[in-house]
Amino acid sequence: MVKVDLWRRLHDHASVKLTFELSQRGKPLLRYEGYTFCKKFEHNSRIRWVCSTHCCRGCYAYIRTIENTIITVKNEHNH
Ligand SMILES: [Zn+2]
Numbered sequence: 001m002v003k004v005d006l007w008r009r010l011h012d013h014a015s016v017k018l019t020f021e022l023s024q025r026g027k028p029l030l031r032y033e034g035y036t037f038c039k040k041f042e043h044n045s046r047i048r049w050v051c052s053t054h055c056c057r058g059c060y061a062y063i064r065t066i067e068n069t070i071i072t073v074k075n076e077h078n079h
Contacts, residue, residue, distance in 0.1 A: 018063075018070065023052075030063060033075060037063050046071075054079050 021029045023038070030037040030049045037049035046066050051059040059079060064072040 020068070030065075032063060032073070035061065035075065035077060037061070051077060 017033055019031045021031055021036070023029050028039050029052060030039075036052040038052035038055075039047055040050040040055070040062075041048040046064065049063045049065065051061045053059075054077065057079075059077050060074070061077045062072070062074050063070060
């Protein structure tokens, strides 16, 4: 039950603050609270998005989605 509530809260939260975009090079980007995430890994319509600006500089923030639904948000950046 707790899990469902958490998921629902994340989902409601995200549906307001999260947008899908295309980068200047045409790659899919996900924007969340001023940060952008790029697609890192896709498997069975599950996508892991990582910080698009600092993932190579030790930033471990990520978002996981299934189709267009968020399942995990870890929006903790080191910048
Ligand atoms: Zn970051």
